Amino acid sequence: MSSADTVDKDSVFANYKSIFSRQFAVSLAVEFIGVMFFQILGGSSVPELAPFVNGFALAVWIYSAANISGGHLNPAVSFSTAVCGFYPVVHTVLYITLQIVGAITGAWVSAKLVPGANALIRSGESGPGCFDHNTIHPDLTDGQVFGWECVMTFTLISCVYACGVAKPGHGSHTPFAVGLALLACAGAGGQYTGAALNPARVLGPLAVFKCGRDVVGLYIGGQFVAAILAMSVFAF
Numbered sequence: 001m002s003s004a005d006t007v008d009k010d011s012v013f014a015n016y017k018s019i020f021s022r023q024f025a026v027s028l029a030v031e032f033i034g035v036m037f038f039q040i041l042g043g044s045s046v047p048e049l050a051p052f053v054n055g056f057a058l059a060v061w062i063y064s065a066a067n068i069s070g071g072h073l074n075p076a077v078s079f080s081t082a083v084c085g086f087y088p089v090v091h092t093v094l095y096i097t098l099q100i101v102g103a104i105t106g107a108w109v110s111a112k113l114v115p116g117a118n119a120l121i122r123s124g125e126s127g128p129g130c131f132d133h134n135t136i137h138p139d140l141t142d143g144q145v146f147g148w149e150c151v152m153t154f155t156l157i158s159c160v161y162a163c164g165v166a167k168p169g170h171g172s173h174t175p176f177a178v179g180l181a182l183l184a185c186a187g188a189g190g191q192y193t194g195a196a197l198n199p200a201r202v203l204g205p206l207a208v209f210k211c212g213r214d215v216v217g218l219y220i221g222g223q224f225v226a227a228i229l230a231m232s233v234f235a236f
Contacts, residue, residue, distance in 0.1 A: 013070050013081055013164040013174075016091050024091070027069035031095055032102040034061040034073045039106025039204050043129020044114055051186035051195070059179025066175055071164075075099050075199045080157055080227035084235055086165055096200075103204025111208055122210050130205040131219055132212030135194035142218055145193050149222030150229075152185035153197045157230035165234070199223055 017023040038054075038061050045053035062071035072078045075096040082092035110128040111117045120127040126134040136145055159181040163174040186195035196202050202219045206212055212219075 013072060013077065013086070013160055016070065016087060019090055019094070023068075028094060028098045030065045030069040031072060032098040032105075034065045034069075034071070035099045035102035035200050035204075036106040036109070037061060038073060039103045039129060039201060040110050040113070042201065043107065043205065044110050051183050051190055054186055054195070055179045055181075055183025057179075058182050059175045062175035062178055069095075071175060073099065074156075074197075076153055076197075076223045076227040077157060077160055079224065080160075080231045081165065083228065084231040099200045100203050103200035104207045105204075107204040107208040120209050122208070124210045124213075126211050127205055127209035129201065130209055130211035131194050131196050131202050132215060135212075136215065137192045140192055142215075145215065145218045146222040146225075148189040148193045149196060149219050150226040152189045152193075152195055153223045153226035154230050155185050156181045156197050157227055158233070161230060161234040193219070197223065 017027070038057050041057040042050070042054040058073065061073060065071035065073065072081075072095055078087065078092045078095045078099070081087040082089055107127070107129055108121075111121050114128045117127050126132050140148075156178065159178050163177045182195075182197060185197060189195050196219050199220045202212070202216055202223075206216055
């Protein structure tokens with residue numbers, strides 16, 4: 001791959017190439033694969049280690065994808081960078097589509113790998129990686145679910161902007177910093193909502209297991225509101 005095809009390592013998340021280029025085709029594949037494995041690893045972790053597994057899994061896959069696709073791996077990140085003018089709309093739509101398909105594929109693979117999970121496909125019961133009432137703290141209100149997801153996603157995307165979009169940024173340290181942001185958020189709010197922070201991670205298990213249909217709007221609503229708020233603060 002020529003140097004003209006690689007991304008600027010000092011501004012990871014805001015880099016892109018033409019949708020007709022080979023680089024962009026590979027970028028779509030990488031976004032798909034990255035989210036798929038992030039879904040498998042994060043959704044299958046034991047509860048006690050979930051913050052660490054998810055945080056480090058995200059860091060690993062952003063490192064793996066950064067020099068190819070920019071390493072978004074999250075529709076809220078792609079949406080926010082597009083609204084803020086750092087990423088083209090068509091690129092963003094394609095990225096988000098592949099991210100969601102990757103999460104669905106990851107949830108399906110998890111159903112095949114986790115003992116007993118295969119029987120839960122399309123059952124409406126909670127499977128690996130589901131965000132539903134089995135995940136949500138029993139005393140939490142709908143507003144608190146929305147609020148926790150908003151607070152945690154705001155923290156994550158603010159880290160993305162500060163480290164990976166802003167100049168000079170933090171270069172090769174960015175994926176690790178974003179992984180630490182997820183670790184911190186999951187360590188705090190994971191006990192209440194499961195700490196999704198990623199619409200694809202909610203929609204993937206929903207599509208496979210039909211779990212969490214009554215709360216999906218709370219998760220995704222909070223995540224996208226956080227994306228807009230983080231973008232607004234950065235723009236200001």
